Amino acid sequence: MPLTAFVVSGVQKLVLYETRARYFLVGSNNAQTKHRVLKIDRTEPRDLVVIDDKHVYSQQELRELLGRLDLGNRTKIGQKGSSGLSRAVSAFGIVGFVRFLEGYYIILITKRRKVADIGGHSIYKIEDTNMIYIPNDSVRVTHPDEARYLRMFQNVDLSSNFYFSYSYDLSHSLQYNLTLLRIPCEPAEVEGLHSSCSKQDSFDIFEDEGLPTQELLIYGRPVYVTLIARRSSRFAGTRFLKRGSNCEGDVANEVETEQIIHDASVMSFTAGSYSSYVQVRGSVPLYWSQDISTMMPKPPIRLDQADPYAHVAALHFDQMLQRFGSPIIILNLVKKREKRKHEKILSEELYRAIINLNQFLSPEHCIDYIAWDMARYTKSKLCNVLDRLGMIAENVVKRTGFYINRSDFHCHTLRPDERWGDLGGLVVAHGRLQTGVLRTNCVDCLDRTNTAQFMVGKCALAYQLYALGMIDKPKLQFDTDCVRLFEELYEDHGDTLSLQYGGSQLVHRVKTYRKIAPWTQHSKDIMQTLSRYYSNAFSDADRQDAINLFLQVYQPSESKPHLWELPTDFYLHQSNTMALPQERRSYTYWWSDGVLSYLPLPYDEVPCEKNKKKVLVKRVNRYEESTDMYTEFFKPYELTSFDDTFCIAMTNSAREFMPKSVGLDPSPFTVRKPEETGKSVLGNKSNKEEAVLQRKTAASAPPPPSEEQISSSSEDDSEEDREDDATASQRSTPIKIGESGDNVRTQEHQQQPARETYGLNLSALPRDEDFFIYHRSVCLESDSFINFSVINCCLCICGYYRVPVSSFDGDSIYEMLPPRVDLESRNLFENHIHAGQGLIRPLCREDLLLYREYLKNRYM
Numbered sequence: 001m002p003l004t005a006f007v008v009s010g011v012q013k014l015v016l017y018e019t020r021a022r023y024f025l026v027g028s029n030n031a032q033t034k035h036r037v038l039k040i041d042r043t044e045p046r047d048l049v050v051i052d053d054k055h056v057y058s059q060q061e062l063r064e065l066l067g068r069l070d071l072g073n074r075t076k077i078g079q080k081g082s083s084g085l086s087r088a089v090s091a092f093g094i095v096g097f098v099r100f101l102e103g104y105y106i107i108l109i110t111k112r113r114k115v116a117d118i119g120g121h122s123i124y125k126i127e128d129t130n131m132i133y134i135p136n137d138s139v140r141v142t143h144p145d146e147a148r149y150l151r152m153f154q155n156v157d158l159s160s161n162f163y164f165s166y167s168y169d170l171s172h173s174l175q176y177n178l179t180l181l182r183i184p185c186e187p188a189e190v191e192g193l194h195s196s197c198s199k200q201d202s203f204d205i206f207e208d209e210g211l212p213t214q215e216l217l218i219y220g221r222p223v224y225v226t227l228i229a230r231r232s233s234r235f236a237g238t239r240f241l242k243r244g245s246n247c248e249g250d251v252a253n254e255v256e257t258e259q260i261i262h263d264a265s266v267m268s269f270t271a272g273s274y275s276s277y278v279q280v281r282g283s284v285p286l287y288w289s290q291d292i293s294t295m296m297p298k299p300p301i302r303l304d305q306a307d308p309y310a311h312v313a314a315l316h317f318d319q320m321l322q323r324f325g326s327p328i329i330i331l332n333l334v335k336k337r338e339k340r341k342h343e344k345i346l347s348e349e350l351y352r353a354i355i356n357l358n359q360f361l362s363p364e365h366c367i368d369y370i371a372w373d374m375a376r377y378t379k380s381k382l383c384n385v386l387d388r389l390g391m392i393a394e395n396v397v398k399r400t401g402f403y404i405n406r407s408d409f410h411c412h413t414l415r416p417d418e419r420w421g422d423l424g425g426l427v428v429a430h431g432r433l434q435t436g437v438l439r440t441n442c443v444d445c446l447d448r449t450n451t452a453q454f455m456v457g458k459c460a461l462a463y464q465l466y467a468l469g470m471i472d473k474p475k476l477q478f479d480t481d482c483v484r485l486f487e488e489l490y491e492d493h494g495d496t497l498s499l500q501y502g503g504s505q506l507v508h509r510v511k512t513y514r515k516i517a518p519w520t521q522h523s524k525d526i527m528q529t530l531s532r533y534y535s536n537a538f539s540d541a542d543r544q545d546a547i548n549l550f551l552q553v554y555q556p557s558e559s560k561p562h563l564w565e566l567p568t569d570f571y572l573h574q575s576n577t578m579a580l581p582q583e584r585r586s587y588t589y590w591w592s593d594g595v596l597s598y599l600p601l602p603y604d605e606v607p608c609e610k611n612k613k614k615v616l617v618k619r620v621n622r623y624e625e626s627t628d629m630y631t632e633f634f635k636p637y638e639l640t641s642f643d644d645t646f647c648i649a650m651t652n653s654a655r656e657f658m659p660k661s662v663g664l665d666p667s668p669f670t671v672r673k674p675e676e677t678g679k680s681v682l683g684n685k686s687n688k689e690e691a692v693l694q695r696k697t698a699a700s701a702p703p704p705p706s707e708e709q710i711s712s713s714s715e716d717d718s719e720e721d722r723e724d725d726a727t728a729s730q731r732s733t734p735i736k737i738g739e740s741g742d743n744v745r746t747q748e749h750q751q752q753p754a755r756e757t758y759g760l761n762l763s764a765l766p767r768d769e770d771f772f773i774y775h776r777s778v779c780l781e782s783d784s785f786i787n788f789s790v791i792n793c794c795l796c797i798c799g800y801y802r803v804p805v806s807s808f809d810g811d812s813i814y815e816m817l818p819p820r821v822d823l824e825s826r827n828l829f830e831n832h833i834h835a836g837q838g839l840i841r842p843l844c845r846e847d848l849l850l851y852r853e854y855l856k857n858r859y860m
Contacts, residue, residue, distance in 0.1 A: 007626050010166050011036060014091040014108065017066070019073045019084060020136060023106075025094075026062065029626075031637060033859060035062045040106070042136045048097055048104045058859070089130055093164060100149035100556045102142065103135035109164075114647050116226050118260060119269040120629045121168035129158045149556055152563070155546035161496055171230065173258050174276040175403040175434060176605055178269060180615055182430070183607045214489050215264075216482060216668055218470050222264040225461075225486065227493050230256040231500070232282075233551050235573055238540040239444060239502045239532075240299065244288040247576045249315025253445045253501045254282035257493070259457050261464045268629055273468050275404040277397075277460040278324070279438045279453055281445045284334075284346045285316040286353070297533055301345050301443075310353035314590035317357060317367060321595050324437035325602035326365040329396055330354065331452060333374040333442040343443055347371060360588050365599050368399075374448050378513060385513045386478075389452055393459035394419075400436040401425015402460055402467075409469045417473050423463065426600065432467075435600035446501065447508040450494035454487065454510055461486060471669060478514075481668035503535025503543075504528045548572060624857065 011027035018024075023040040035057040041049035057065065066085060073084025091108035098105050111127035131154070133140075163170060169177055216223040234250035235242060242252035258278045266272035287305035307313070320328050332350060334343040351369065358366045370392060377383045401424040412420060426433040438456055442448040458476060465482075466474040476483055487510050495505040507528045511517040545563050548554045553572045554563050566572075598606045605611070631637070766774075831841060843851075 007167060010626070012092065012166050014093065016088040016091065016106075016108065016132070017069070018086050018088040019069070021073075023088070023134065024066075024069065024085075026066075030632060030635070032059065035059070037062075037065070040134060042134055043139055045103055045135050045139045045141045046099070048099070048134070089132070091130070092124070093166075095126075095129060095158065097134075098153065100143075100146055100153070101558065102146045103133065103140065106132050106134055107158075108132065111159075115163065117224070117264075117267075117648055118168055118174070118226065118262070119272065119274065120267045120633050121165055122633075123163055123165050123168065123170070126158050126162045126164065143558075145556075145562060149549065149563075152542075152546050153549050155542065156550045161500070170228065173256075173278050173403075174260055174274060175278070178274075178405055179433075179605045181269075183612060183615060214485050216485060218668060221470070223465075223468070223470065224260075224262055224264045225489065226260040226262075227489050228258045228260065229493055229497060230258070231497070232256075236547055236551060237544050237573075238536070238547075240290050240292045240536050241540055241544045241569075242283075242573075243290060244283055244304075245285045245312045245316060247312065247574050249285065249312055249319055251285050251316060252283040253497075254280070255445075255497055256280050257453060257457075259461065259464075261461065261468065263468060267633065269405065273404070273406050275402060275464040275467055276434075277402040277457065277464065278434060279440065279456055280320070280324075281440050281449045281453065283445060284332075284350055284441055284443075285313045286346065286349055287312060288346060288349075292536070295537060298342065301342055303345065303349065307353070309587040310356045311585070311587070311590075313350075313353040314357055314585070314587075318591050318595070320437065320439065321591060321599070322603045325435040325598075325605075326600045327368055327399055327436040329368040329399065329436065329438045330370065331392065331396075331438060331440045332369065332371045333440065333448045333452060334371075335375055336371065336373045337376060346443070357590065360590065362596075365596070374442070374452070386451075386455060386510075389455040390459065392452075393456040396438045396456055397459050397463060398422055399424045400438065401432055401434050402463060403434045404431045404464070404467050406431050408467070411469050411472075412466075415472050417466070419463075419474050420466065433601070435602075444502060446494070446498045447506055450490065450497075450506060451508070451510055451513050454490040457490060458483060458486060476669065477671050479671050481670070481672070485668075502532050503540065504532035507532070544569065 010029065012030045013028045013032070015026045015028075016023060017026065020042070022042055025038040025040060027036045027038070028034065037053065037055075037057065039051040039053075041051075070085040089108060089110065091110050092112045093109040095107035095109060098107065108130045109126055109128075110130045112124040113127050114122055115125045116123035214225045216225055232250065232254040234248075235246045235252050235254075237252060239253075245251045256278060257280070258276055260274065260276045262274040263272060286303065287307060288301060288303050290299040290301055292299055317328060330350075332347060334347045336344060336347055338344050351371065354367050354369045361367070372388070372392070374385060374389075377385050377388065398419070403425075407430070423432075424435070426435050440449045440452050440456075461482075462471070462474040462476040465471045465476075491506065491509055494509075498504060498506050505528055507525050509517070512525075548569055549556075549563060554566075554569070556563070592603075594608070594610075595603045598608075634640075834841070
């Protein structure tokens with residue numbers, strides 16, 4: 001199997017040149033050594049004519065081409081006053097081409113900002129765009145409604161939360177992307193795809209929503225935490241206008257959340273350590289809606305269509321089995337006890353659908369259903385919501401596992417943990433794979449869902465850091481710098497999704513469910529509730545029209561009514577309702593062909609023939625510029641600055657949460673006061689006060705298990721978690737400076753056990769051989785600074801003889817001999833010294849061949 005790598009050097013810089021008859025879009029790579037040209041015709045009033053000559057131009061060829069175009073498009077031959085070719089705009093990418101009722105527009109990315117780096121692949125955020133009308137004014141056919149469609153389209157702000165990358169596929173998970181590199185590909189297949197599979201020849205970019213990145217510094221070792229939210233483009237819309245599922249199994253407000261943890265000290269995918277965990281949120285997969293014509297804060301929920309055989313739920317979970325594998329775990333957070341049936345309608349109908357689908361699946365691949373009334377538990381003063389969520393999260397992560405691209409460290413053998421042995425997923429030769437996914441939902445999939453996903457992500461983060469060798473056990477405490485940073489990351493993530501779907505930021509946050517939110521938070525929650533109600537009542541219809549136009553759900557045409565004239569968009573999203581089904585799916589075999597044969601692995605990631613056709617492969621030289629990650633990132637061919645090379649604009653860093661006082665533990669896993677940010681006063685607290693503080697921050701006792709529909713294994717796991725919480729590791733305890741007069745605390749610090757000092761329990765004394773080696777090392781160290789006047793003698797220490805090898809008086813006679821240097825290394829060093837003095841030897845034939853190969857790959 002040949003070595004495989006991503007194409008990292010593609011079209012990254014664009015310049016749009018304009019003439020009266022054409023637009024010339026010149027695309028260049030980052031090094032400005034290869035150029036491509038797109039010709040866009042401006043004489044067609046309605047059609048889009050784009051010509052790509054497939055030729056890769058050099059810098060000199062491009063200058064000559066632009067010069068000929070400039071000379072040929074002047075009004076008079078030989079005239080120098082007016083230019084026939086003018087530079088219109090510079091850009092960094094193409095969003096796409098769009099047409100309403102007149103001609104086409106081209107949308108270009110004019111400003112970008114680097115926000116993340118994943119394996120050397122740069123991730124950018126769109127800062128500004130430019131929408132340019134393509135046809136010339138002389139051929140333009142005007143329409144009175146064109147301006148209204150244009151304003152409606154521009155209501156979708158591309159500069160708010162859209163991200164792209166030139167070389168990394170943001171639309172798929174890290175596990176999916178790295179699995180593609182390991183799909184076996186025969187040399188014959190590589191040659192056959194040589195002519196049609198060229199990633200760097202493409203002008204395509206990938207777009208996504210919601211990608212904040214934060215840095216975690218663990219004793220000088222940088223760890224990047226990246227959170228990616230992929231919002232589904234199917235059945236997309238606003239809160240009350242898009243509920244449930246459509247006839248194809250696509251649900252509203254479906255978002256795939258992926259957290260990527262990687263050691264930033266190593267950049268490449270092959271040599272670095274990368275880990276990811278994926279979870280999903282989405283509306284309840286049923287035919288249901290809410291009537292917003294009554295102007296009520298909570299319109300009544302109604303089931304629009306009876307589905308006794310769970311047809312739409314089967315379509316939805318069939319998609320999830322293909323994408324994520326098994327087990328599929330559903331965490332339903334809607335209310336179960338209400339005076340008037342509201343949310344309970346959805347819970348009962350979803351439970352019946354899951355029971356119906358599970359009877360046709362094998363027991364090991366059944367859909368797990370967990371129903372928990374989170375709102376009712378929040379109102380109780382005796383129950384801790386996050387503690388119960390932590391129990392569920394532990395059970396979920398143990399079943400699904402997570403992805404990591406390397407095998408276990410040796411420290412996992414030295415410091416074994418019981419949780420690590422019970423971890424699920426699939427263990428392969430190069431690491432671990434996540435099999436299955438957690439699907440969380442409430443009614444809106446906003447506030448309660450975001451808190452539940454944070455707790456699951458926090459549990460997965462502990463396992464990921466443990467797998468990367470950062471912590472000694474897979475457990476993270478609240479009120480640590482690491483968890484605070486992660487909590488802020490998830491709150492930004494939840495605010496972004498809530499603004500897009502609900503029209504306001506989150507109303508209930510993690511601090512609300514921890515019951516430690518300040519009193520000023522209540523007024524903010526009221527304002528967010530009012531903002532959400534106003535947006536749902538007055539502006540959601542316009543936003544829904546803009547989304548339908550942006551996603552091409554509705555395509556304007558003169559032969560059909562305008563978008564604002566439609567009484568409803570139901571038939572736009574329910575494409576199969578107006579046509580008779582040609583082939584009815586089975587109610588018993590409700591999954592697609594081939595899905596069950598590969599479970600628990602997801603069908604989209606297995607090396608089958610169907611998936612091999614999705615991979616574009618091209619054979620290149622190992623020195624090919626397009627796959628050179630080092631040259632693409634560091635740019636050694638040009639003079640750069642640190643601000644340009646390391647220009648990632650992260651949202652937060654653990655440095656902002658670290659204490660500023662001297663003498664406190666700088667570890668991001670140390671428990672600190674909840675209200676402190678960037679400072680700590682724990683050094684002035686006594687041991688008793690610190691114990692009280694840690695008991696307050698630790699999770700309280702869980703509620704009785706009768707209120708929860710979780711298996712007994714989950715309850716057993718939670719008992720172990722509570723024991724670990726009661727005996728928190730010393731790493732979660734701040735380092736204190738002893739005060740004068742505090743004799744008790746000083747004696748306690750002098751008698752620390754072995755686990756506090758070395759991080760492990762010494763069950764027995766070292767062996768005699770180890771003591772012997774240690775004693776010999778101490779003797780050698782103590783004698784290495786003594787001058788001996790006796791020459792040609794042998795000294796015997798601990799049974800080992802040391803023969804003098806030097807007769808210098810100023811040194812120890814027991815130092816090591818210098819290493820021998822071979823003749824080739826000496827000649828190389830002498831040539832280096834001579835070159836520095838200006839004495840350069842003539843080049844040999846091998847040097848000339850190597851230099852010619854470099855020039856050929858670099859410039860030709």
